[in-house]
Amino acid sequence: MDFGWGTEDNDPASHPGSPHRPRKLFSRADHFIITRDGPTGRRRMEVFSKQGYTVLKFSGPATAGFLSNSFQSVWTLDDINKPTTTFHETDGMGSVTLTRLHEYFVTAGYHRPGERKLVQKLDFFILSFCCLSYFLAYLDRSNLSNAYVSGMKEDLNFQGDQLNQINTCFTIGYVIGQIPSNLSLHYIKPRYFFPSMMIIWAGLTMVTAATHSPTSIMVIRFFLGIAESTTFVGSHYILGSWYTERELGKRSGIFTASGLAGTMIGGFIQSGIHSGMDGLNGLQGWRWLFIIDGIITLPVAIYGLLLFPDTPATTTAFYLSLTEREMALSRVSLLEQPQTSESDAITTASNLEPKLNSNPEATVAPQKHQKTFTLSFAKRVLCSQEWWGFVILWIIAGETESFSSNALLALYMKASSPVSDAGESDPKPRYTISQLNNYPSGVAAVGIASTLFWATLTDLLGGKRYLVGYFIAITGVITSAMILSVSQGMVSGPGGDLFGPKERAVVFGAYYWAGAVYACQATFFAWANDVMRDPKYYDPVFRSVVLAGMNMGSNAVNAWWSIVFYGASMAPWFTRGMYAMIATSIALGIWTAGLSYVTTRTARERKKERDNTLEACCVANGISKAREGKDKRAEDG
Template structure:
C-alpha cells in the first residue's frame, strides 16, 4: 500500500506533459472555480438576505422563499441541456463569460426589488444563466484531464462552490454591520450589488484567457506542441452533430442516460439538508433559542466547511483507488440515514441537531465524484453524448428538487421538517440499491472488453510501451467500440 501511495503522488509524465498540466490547471481551474464560487455565493446570499432583514422589508409570507427557489430551479433546469449543447457551437471562452455578465446584471437588479414576486421573475432568468457553470465545467474537465487526474480537479471545482456558500454568511454579516443604511439602502440590498460587481472582472478574465477544449484551443500560452500533446492525452472520438434524430435515439437507448441521471436524482435529494439551507431555517424557527442575525449567518457556514473537506478527501481517495467513485454512494446512504434519525430523536437537543446538519454536509462529496464517474464512464463515447448525459444528470436532479423542497422542506415546516427526515431515509436506501445495480451493469459491460490498448489515447499507449503505467485502465464503454 505504501509503494502504491507513493506511486500515486509521483505521476510519470511524458516530456512536456507536466508543464502542460500545470498550465491548464491554472487557467481552467482559476476561471471555473472563481465562476462557481460566485455562482454559489449568489445562491446562498438569497437565504442570507432572507434572515438579515429581507423577509421583513418585503413582507414575505408562507412558503414564498421556497417559491423563489423553485423559480430559480425551473430556469436552471430549462438551461441545462441547451447550455451544454451550445458548447458544441459557441466557444466556451465566449459562452461562459457571457452568461456570467447576464447573471451579474440580474444579481444587481435584485437590490431594487420591492416585493417577493419580483425576485421570483429575476431568479427564473438567473437560473437559466447560471445553468451553464456546473455541467459546462464538468464537460470541460472531462475534455482535458485523464482519469487519474479528473477526480481531484472535480473536487477542487466543487469545493469552490461550497466555499461560496460558506463565505457568503460572513460577507452578509460584515455588510449588515458596516453598510446597513448606507445611501438609504438596507444591508441585504448592498449584498446583491456587491455580489454582482465582483463577478465582472472574472468574466473579463474568461473572455481573454479561457482555453476552450483541446481540439479547439487557440490559447496564446499553449505552444503548438502542447496543443498536440493535449489532444493525445484524451481519446479520439468521432465528432457528430448532436441535433439529429439518430443522435437523440442513441442517447435515449444508452444505459448511461438512465443509470447516471437516476443516480444523481437520488443523490441530489440527499443533499437537501445542505442545499436548501435547513440549518438556518431551523435556527430561525427554534422554539428554545433566539439567535442573532450574526449567528443566523455564521453558524450554518460549518455545513459547507464539512462539505469542502469531504469533497476533497473522497475526490482524491477515488482517484487513488483507480476511479472507484461508487464508494461515496454507500457513505452518503449511511450518512443520510444516521443524520435523519438524529434529527427525528424525540429529545430535540440542539447539540445533536447541529451535529447532524454538520455531518450531513459531508454528502456534498457526491457532486465531484459522481460527475467524475460519469465522465470516466463516457470517456470513449461521442463528446456530445457525454455533454448531454452530464447536463441531463443536473436537469433531472433539479427538476425533482423544484417540487421536492416544497413538499418536504418548505420554510413553514421548520424547525423539525419531520416528513423531510423520513424522505431522506428513503432516498438514502434507494441510493444504495441503485448504485449496486449500476455497478452490476458496469461490470457486465466490462466483461465484453477486448483489445483495450488500441482504444487508449496516444499518450497512454506511449506510457504503456515505456512501462510508465502498471496496467491499462479499463472502461466499460470501450465495449461499444468493439
C-alpha cells in the same frame, strides 16, 4: 511521447528476422515496455491497464528484437522502474501500495516530457476560471437565504413558503437551460459563452437589490437560473475534456469545493455587510449584498474571455505550444478529436485502434464526431444505459443534499423560540443576525473537506467512485434518525424549541455531518466522465448531453421536492423531510450498487472485444499467439 505495453512469454518460436513488423498497429507509439508473463507480470499489466495503456500479449524471447526496429526504444519494466516490481494486494479495496502513493502525490504519474508543465498550465487557467465562476454562482445562490434571515423576509413581507417558491422558479430556469447550454459549447467557444452568461447573471443579481416584492424576485431568479445553468455541468464537461481519469477526481473535487466555499463565505460576507453597510445611502444591508455580489462577478468574466483555453481540439490559447496542444489531445484519448474517416484516426497508447490495409476485416472504424442534435442522436442518448443510469443516480443523490441545499440549519435557527430574560416582557431572538449567517457556514466547511477527501481517495483507488454512494447512504440515514429522535422528545413551546443545549448540539451535529454528502457532486460527475471517455463508443456531444441530463433531472425533481418535504413553514423539524431523506439514502445505496455492476460488466465486455481485435491484428502482423496448453509458470523472477 507515447508508450505501448506488452508481455513476453519466452516462446522460442519467434525470431529476430521475422518480416512482420507492428509498424501500422503502433504507428504513433514511441516506446514499448515489456515484462515477462506470470503472476507478477500480469499484476504489472493490470496496473498499467488501469492507467490507460493498452495491454498486449506477445510470444517469443526475440520480441524485443523485432520491436526495437519499430520503436525508439524497448525497455523491460525492471530496467526502468525498480520500485514498481513489488505489489501488495489487499482485500476489497484493490491494490494500494507505497509505490502508488508515491506516484500519485509525488510524481503524479507524469512520464512524458513536458506533461507536468502542461497540466500545471491547465490547472492555472482552466481550474482557476471554473472555480471562480462556480464560487460566484454559489455565492449568489446562498446569498438569497442569507438575505432572507438578515431582514429581507420582514422588509418584503414574505408569507408562508414564498422562499421555497422563489427557489423553485430558479430551479425551473436552471432545468430549462441545462441541455441547450451544454450543447451551445459545441457551437460557441466556451471562452465566449461562459463569460457572456456570467455578465448576464451579474446584472440580474444586482437588479435583485431594487426589488420590493417576492414576486419580482421570482421573475429575476427564473432568468438567473437560465444564465447559471451551464456553470456546473459545462465546467464538468470541460474538465473531462482536458484531464485524464487519474487527474479528474481531484480536479472535480477542487471545482465542487469552490462552490461550497461560496456558500460558506457568503454567510460571513452578509454578516460583515449587515454590520458595516446596513443603512448606507438608505439601503438595507441585504440589498448591498446583491449589489456587491454582481460587481465582483464582472472581473472574472473578463478573465475568462481573455485566457480560457476552450477544448483540446479547438484551443488557440497563446500560452499552449503546438506540442502541448497535441499532447493534450493524446492524453484524453481524443475525446475532442473529430474523426470522419479511417484516415483521420490517430492511434495512441491509450487508444490503439488498428489501421491494417492488409486485413480489412480486422479494421475498426473510428467513432464519428456528432455535430448536430438530431432525432436519431436523441434516440441513441435516451436508449443508452449511461443516460438512465447516471441521470437516475444524480436525481437520487441530489435529494440527499436537501439538508444543505435548502439551508435547513439556518431555517431551524430562525424558527427556534425566542429567549426571555428575567423581568423582560419582550423576548429576544435566540440567535443574532451574525449567528444566523455564520453558524450554517460550518455545513459547507464539512462539505469541502469531504469532497476533497473522497475525490482524492477515489483517484488513488483507480476510479472507484461508487464508494461515495455507500458513504452518503449511511450518512443520510443516521443524520435523519438523529434529528427525528430529538424532535420527538422536544417540549412543546413557541417555535417548537429544544429543551436543552445537549439536544441542540445533536441537531447541529447532524446538520454539520450531513454536509459531507456534498462529496457526491465531484465523484459522481467524474464517474460519468470516466465511463464515457472511450471515443470508440462515445463522442463529446453524447457526453455533454448526459452530464447536462444528470443535473437537469436532479433539479427538475428538486423543484417540487423542496416544497413538499422542506418548506420553510415546516421548520424547525422538517419531520416529513427526515423520512424522505431516509428513503432516498437507502435508494441511493441500492442504485449505486446496481450501476457499479452494470458499468463494470460493460467495461469488461468492451475490454474483451478490444483484446480480441488487437489479438487478431497481432496475428495479421505476424505476431504469434502464445501456445495453447503451455505450462503455467508459478513465478517469473
